[in-house]
Amino acid sequence: MSEAYVRGAILPPLAPPVSERGVVKWMRENLFSGWLNSVLTVLAVLAVYYIASLCLPWLLHGVWNAGSLGECRSIIATNYGPDAGGACWAVIHARWYQFIFGFYPIEAWWRPILDFALLFVALAPVLFSDNPRKAAIMVGVVSVILVLSLMALVPWWALLLTIALMAGLSFLSYTATSKLLWVAAVYPFLSVWLLWGGSVWGPVMAMAGFGVMVLVYRVISPGLGVIMGTALGFVAACIWWLFLGSLAAAAIQSVVPFGLTYVESDRFGGFLLAFVIGVSSISISLPIGVMLALGRQSNMFLIRTLSVSFIEFVRGVPLITMLFTASLLLQYFLPPGNNFDLILRVVILVTLFSAAYNAEVIRGGLAALPKGQYEAADALGLDYWQAQRLIIMPQALKVSIPGVVSTFIGLFKDTTLVSFVGLLDPLRGVTTIVRADLAWKGIYWEPYIFVAAIFFIACFGMSRYSMYLEGKLKTDHR
Amino acid sequence: MAMAIETPKQGFRLGMLIYDTRYRAITIQVIVLLLFLLFVGWLADNTRHNLALKGKDIDFSFLWRRAGYDIGQHLIPYTNDSTNFWAGLVGLINTLVVAVLGCIFSTILGVIFGVLRLSKNWVVARLMTVYIEMFRNVPLLLWIILVYVILGETRPQPKDFKAAADGTQIATMNLWDSVAVTNRGTNLPLPLLDRPLPGGYTSALAIIIVLIGSFWINHILSNRAKATQEATGVRPVMWWKTLAILVLPTLGLLLAMGFHLEYPVFKGFNFQGGINVAHAFTALLIALTLYYASVTAEIVRSGIQAINRGQSEAAYALGLRPGRTMNLIILPQALRVIIPPMISQWLSLTKDTSLGIAVSYLDLRGTLGGITLNQTGRELECMLLMMLIYLIISLIISAVANAYNASVKLKER
Numbered sequence: 085m086s087e088a089y090v091r092g093a094i095l096p097p098l099a100p101p102v103s104e105r106g107v108v109k110w111m112r113e114n115l116f117s118g119w120l121n122s123v124l125t126v127l128a129v130l131a132v133y134y135i136a137s138l139c140l141p142w143l144l145h146g147v148w149n150a151g152s153l154g155e156c157r158s159i160i161a162t163n164y165g166p167d168a169g170g171a172c173w174a175v176i177h178a179r180w181y182q183f184i185f186g187f188y189p190i191e192a193w194w195r196p197i198l199d200f201a202l203l204f205v206a207l208a209p210v211l212f213s214d215n216p217r218k219a220a221i222m223v224g225v226v227s228v229i230l231v232l233s234l235m236a237l238v239p240w241w242a243l244l245l246t247i248a249l250m251a252g253l254s255f256l257s258y259t260a261t262s263k264l265l266w267v268a269a270v271y272p273f274l275s276v277w278l279l280w281g282g283s284v285w286g287p288v289m290a291m292a293g294f295g296v297m298v299l300v301y302r303v304i305s306p307g308l309g310v311i312m313g314t315a316l317g318f319v320a321a322c323i324w325w326l327f328l329g330s331l332a333a334a335a336i337q338s339v340v341p342f343g344l345t346y347v348e349s350d351r352f353g354g355f356l357l358a359f360v361i362g363v364s365s366i367s368i369s370l371p372i373g374v375m376l377a378l379g380r381q382s383n384m385f386l387i388r389t390l391s392v393s394f395i396e397f398v399r400g401v402p403l404i405t406m407l408f409t410a411s412l413l414l415q416y417f418l419p420p421g422n423n424f425d426l427i428l429r430v431v432i433l434v435t436l437f438s439a440a441y442n443a444e445v446i447r448g449g450l451a452a453l454p455k456g457q458y459e460a461a462d463a464l465g466l467d468y469w470q471a472q473r474l475i476i477m478p479q480a481l482k483v484s485i486p487g488v489v490s491t492f493i494g495l496f497k498d499t500t501l502v503s504f505v506g507l508l509d510p511l512r513g514v515t516t517i518v519r520a521d522l523a524w525k526g527i528y529w530e531p532y533i534f535v536a537a538i539f540f541i542a543c544f545g546m547s548r549y550s551m552y553l554e555g556k557l558k559t560d561h562r
Numbered sequence: 563m564a565m566a567i568e569t570p571k572q573g574f575r576l577g578m579l580i581y582d583t584r585y586r587a588i589t590i591q592v593i594v595l596l597l598f599l600l601f602v603g604w605l606a607d608n609t610r611h612n613l614a615l616k617g618k619d620i621d622f623s624f625l626w627r628r629a630g631y632d633i634g635q636h637l638i639p640y641t642n643d644s645t646n647f648w649a650g651l652v653g654l655i656n657t658l659v660v661a662v663l664g665c666i667f668s669t670i671l672g673v674i675f676g677v678l679r680l681s682k683n684w685v686v687a688r689l690m691t692v693y694i695e696m697f698r699n700v701p702l703l704l705w706i707i708l709v710y711v712i713l714g715e716t717r718p719q720p721k722d723f724k725a726a727a728d729g730t731q732i733a734t735m736n737l738w739d740s741v742a743v744t745n746r747g748t749n750l751p752l753p754l755l756d757r758p759l760p761g762g763y764t765s766a767l768a769i770i771i772v773l774i775g776s777f778w779i780n781h782i783l784s785n786r787a788k789a790t791q792e793a794t795g796v797r798p799v800m801w802w803k804t805l806a807i808l809v810l811p812t813l814g815l816l817l818a819m820g821f822h823l824e825y826p827v828f829k830g831f832n833f834q835g836g837i838n839v840a841h842a843f844t845a846l847l848i849a850l851t852l853y854y855a856s857v858t859a860e861i862v863r864s865g866i867q868a869i870n871r872g873q874s875e876a877a878y879a880l881g882l883r884p885g886r887t888m889n890l891i892i893l894p895q896a897l898r899v900i901i902p903p904m905i906s907q908w909l910s911l912t913k914d915t916s917l918g919i920a921v922s923y924l925d926l927r928g929t930l931g932g933i934t935l936n937q938t939g940r941e942l943e944c945m946l947l948m949m950l951i952y953l954i955i956s957l958i959i960s961a962v963a964n965a966y967n968a969s970v971k972l973k974e975r
Contacts, residue, residue, distance in 0.1 A: 114684040120885075121683050128685040311580055386591040390598065400956035401949045402913035404927065409949075412941040416612045417605045497701040504919055511704050512920065528711045536700045543699035 145170025148177050152523035175524050176534050182518065183535065186353015186508045192281070192345060194237045196356050198246070199278040201230040203363065205253050206268040209261045211549075220258035227254055272367070279352075279360065281344035285333040293329060297321035349427045353508030355538060358499040360427070365434040366442075366492045372435070373442025374481075378472065380447055391443070398440035403498050406433045411505035430502055434495070441491045449484030450476065482557060489550035493543045510535050609942070622947075624938045625650070631933050633924045634840050646934045653929030654951065660843065660925065661912040664850040668911065669904070671851060672858020677888065679863050690859070697856035703917055705853050710845035710921045717745040723828045740825055742833055747840050749826035749833045756820025765819060772811050780807050842923040846915065854911050861907065865900035866892055898970060905963035909956055916952075926951060 102108055115125045145164050150156040156172035164170065176183075185193060204226040212219040227250035234246060257264055273287035297317040305313030337343070352360065379391030398406070410433040411426065453476065461471035503512035515531045518524055579589045613619060629649040632642050636652045637659065644652075679690035697705070723735065723742055735742040742749040758765040783803060791797040826836030869892055877887040916927045924932070926948060935944040 114682060117682065121681075124678075124681070124683050124686050128683070128689050132685070132689065309581075384587050384591050386595055390594070396957075397953060399909075400953040402916040402927075402952060404916045404919065405931070405945065405949050405952065408931065408945060412935075413945055416609045416942060419608055420611050420615055493699075500701045500703045501917070511701060512707065526715070528708070528715055532704060532708050532711075536704055539701055539704070540696070540699045544695060547699065 142169050142171055146173045147171070148173045150174035151178075153525065153527050172527060172530055175518065175527055175530050179514075179518050179524075179531075180534075182514050183354045183510050183531075183538075185356050186514065187351040188347065188353070188356060189345075189351065192347060194234055194242075195278045195281070195344065197230065197233055197237070199275050200359065201226050201250070202267070202271060202274065205257070205264065206271040208257055209264040209268060213261070216258050216261045219261045219264070220254060223250075223254045223257040223264075227251070272364075277344070279347070280349075281346045283333060283337045283341070283343040285336045285340075285342070286330070289329040289333040289336075290325065292332075293321045293324045296324045349425045350508075352427060354510045354514050357427070357502070357507060358496065358510060361431055361434060361499045361502060362492065362496040364431050365438050366488075366495055368431075369435045369437075369439035369442050370488065372439035373446055374477070376439060376443035377446040377450060380443065381450060395440045395443050398437055399444070403434070403437055404501055404504060406437050407501055407505050409433055426505070426507065430505065430507065434499075438491060438495050441494075442488060445484045445487035445491055446480060448487060449480035449482075452483050453479055486550040486554045486557070489546055489553070493546050493550075496546075497539065497543065510538070613942075618939075618942075620943060621940075622943055624934075624940055624943070627938075629929075629934065630937065633929065635843060635924065646930075646938070649934060650926065650930035650947075653924055653926040656843075656923070657912075657915050657918075657925040657927075658955075660846055660850065660915045660918070660923070663847055664854065664911050664915070665908050667847070667851040668854035668858055668907075671855035673862050675855055676859035676862025676866070679859060680866055694856040694859050697853050698860065702849065702853045702914055703920055705849035706845055706917055706920050709849045710841055713743070713841045713845055714745050717743050720744045720746060720828065720832045723833070735826075740823070742826055742828075744833070746832075747838045748844055750837045750839060751823040751825050752836045754822055754824050755816075756822065758819055769812060769815060772815050776808050776811050780804055783807065840923075842918065842921040845921050846918045846923050850911060850914065854907060857907055858904065861900055861903045862896070865896040868899045869895050901963075901967050901970065905960060905967065908963065909959055912955060912959060913952065 099105070103112060116122045145160050145168055147156045147159050147170060150159060150172065151174070153172055153175070156170070156174055160168055160170035160172075181190075181193075185196065188196065205223050208219040208222050212222065227247075230250060231243065231247055234243060238246070253264070253267070270291070273291050277284055277287045297320065299317075300320040301313045301317035304316050308316075376391050376395055379387045380395065382388050382391070407430060410429040414429050414433075457475055457479065458471070461475040466474065500509045500511040503509040503516075508514055508517075511532075515535065518531055519527060579585050625647040626645050628642075629644055629646045630642050631649070633640055633649065633652050633656075635656055637655050638648075638652060640648060640652050675690050675694065678686050679694065681687050681690075720742075723744070740751045755765055759768055784800065787798050787800050824835050826833040826838075828834075873891055873895065874887055877891040878884075882890065915925055918925045919927055919932070922928065930951075931944055931948040935941060938944070
């Protein structure tokens with residue numbers, strides 16, 4: 085009688101077969117799960133290989149120091165043989181400043197740089213309203229970059245001043261982020277003054293117009309009511325802006341002269357111009373967009389009709405026709421002899437353009453709100469503007485920020501179109517000038533790649549921010 | 563006991579116009595109307611003054627005068643003796659050609675890329691992500707100019723296609739010697755008919771009628787197949803019938819009319835025969851297609867991701883393969899999410915054809931808003947007319963697309 089075999093101990097588990105673990109499993113599942121997938125993988129790898137075999141040698145053979153395209157080519161030929169191709173980055177090395185600043189005078193470069201840094205300081209409390217740590221990190225990083233980039237441009241005492249200013253702002257952003265909103269409020273005027281220069285008192289007096297508005301409102305509203313107060317305040321501010329402000333500015337300037345060298349608009353160019361047009365248009369168009377969106381939802385027939393026709397008209401024509409309107413037609417529509425700055429004209433038309441798009445984005449935000457919010461506001465006895473200000477807009481704007489960011493991305497890319505009305509945008513304006521230079525004649529990949537890279541960094545960064553925001557907003561809504 | 567409370571009768575006071583909500587809306591609208599009319603009047607008055615200062619008037623009669631310039635690409639008969647109106651029409655057709663082709667190509671490519679980006683295949687998904695991010699984060703204008711410059715600067719001259727005495731050529735034609743891309747343009751084969759039907763456009767009309775007829779018969783057949791499938795559970799094999807019905811009649815008609823291709827041939831100093839397509843058109847079309855394909859791909863991706871995971875899991879549970887799941891379950895539902903943003907993409911694409919200005923493509927903006935405007939000096943009339951036409955095109959596209967959208971929308975009650 086044989087003894088039945090009984091195993092006394094549990095066997096250790098075998099390792100899974102080779103095809104079911106590690107790299108092989110991953111490849112089987114992700115790359116070769118079926119014949120179609122395998123074909124796709126092979127094709128994709130071939131495509132990557134093809135592109136890399138074209139680009140990599142070209143990139144690796146790049147020359148950074150040369151005086152002309154011919155010199156570049158001879159350097160590449162001596163280093164890598166007569167048939168080797170290579171990038172001639174020397175053109176970027178020689179002309180990078182034109183892509184960034186256009187013809188902005190070199191001794192004033194610190195102004196746009198400081199202005200750009202302050203833009204982020206002004207944005208910090210808006211972007212990271214609930215997170216002082218992130219706001220402080222952003223301001224801190226911007227400060228460091230600002231100081232580094234100013235090092236070669238300004239004397240030591242100005243650098244120390246900048247360091248002190250930025251340190252103060254960084255500290256402020258951590259301890260009281262909402263205080264930075266004052267920087268945001270002053271920023272538009274400061275920015276115009278920094279970029280164009282001239283007397284400081286003009287922007288100060290323009291700011292004082294808002295002071296006049298508030299003052300008149302404070303005086304009148306207790307007696308005559310909010311509506312009359314607002315209306316008269318607005319009228320008073322307009323009178324100030326149109327007549328008194330410039331007189332006052334001239335008077336103070338003659339007593340206390342203080343200003344920066346004036347820079348003409350036609351010296352603006354490159355990414356400086358793109359940012360000036362993009363940022364000013366989007367920031368002015370936001371309030372207009374809110375108004376248009378509200379107008380579109382209004383119960384009043386006339387206001388709704390006007391808003392809808394404006395929005396649909398602007399969205400129905402290409403931006404380029406709007407730009408041509410700025411350069412060709414605006415001179416007809418404005419009083420005779422009125423021939424103001426082309427950049428300003430373009431900004432006005434681009435603002436109207438993006439206002440219509442923002443209006444649609446904000447309308448989407450308004451539509452996303454449940455009806456109960458409106459009804460609750462009514463039930464509490466809030467009037468229309470109170471309801472909008474306290475209940476509707478905070479929620480609707482929050483929902484529409486990602487949309488506004490993508491409108492801005494589109495607008496920023498579209499600023500390249502201003503070259504068609506004679507402004508010096510980075511893509512077509514500056515590149516054409518560079519390519520027309522005898523030394524760089526025949527170059528095409530390098531300047532376009534450089535411009536594309538900067539656009540890519542800016543737009544990709546903004547779209548990532550908008551995605552981060554979308555993710556953050558999703559959690560507290562559902 | 564019912565008690566009716568009399569509201570105290572009040573006389574009308576002026577303040578009620580502002581403080582009584584019953585009248586406030588009217589007051590505001592009247593004020594807005596007045597301000598609007600004042601604003602329009604101010605603009606009109608300025609315009610009148612400015613026109614008088616320049617000694618101009620508003621006059622559209624320039625439309626009927628001789629244009630005096632050539633347009634390389636014209637799909638309707640055009641010479642430089644034609645009127646400005648006709649030149650504008652040629653431009654409008656050029657705009658529409660690029661727009662329609664761009665919409666078709668970018669939609670097809672975009673759907674493919676969007677689906678591929680969601681593929682489980684790691685390499686393909688990453689490759690598509692790189693492509694999409696690269697194209698949508700860089701201005702469209704850059705792509706147009708770059709494609710144009712590359713075509714113009716890297717392609718060989720026409721004379722390089724000429725065979726030298728020893729039979730060697732610097733450059734060769736592509737696609738079995740049918741297509742030649744030179745630095746001046748692309749030479750394509752031209753479809754020709756040996757025995758066309760009498761009359762101007764009757765041959766084209768006949769082909770279109772036959773095509774419509776085949777589609778109609780195919781529709782009937784597939785309905786019948788569906789009925790058979792529902793009655794018996796077995797779907798008759800259809801693919802060869804469909805193929806035959808869609809292809810054979812048209813092919814027969816073309817053969818009967820003596821269809822052949824005229825290939826471009828190098829003769830003398832340039833290519834003769836075939837169609838020469840200017841690089842302005844090619845560059846614009848390629849750039850628009852690639853750029854909008856990346857945008858469309860993002861729309862498709864978000865549309866597919868908006869579909870509940872349960873849908874695909876249920877499909878897998880029913881035993882459908884991934885391809886069938888995508889075709890039968892996911893895409894039809896995703897389409898409802900995808901179509902509204904897609905409509906606005908088509909609109910943007912149509913408007914962005916005006917960027918052809920960068921490569922001197924003579925579209926509506928290039929003719930009516932470009933050369934005609936500069937030659938006649940009629941800025942006001944040309945710009946207004948051009949904006950109006952763009953506006954009408956946009957409104958038509960959105961009306962048609964919205965009607966389609968309404969038909970595929972989930973019917974909710």
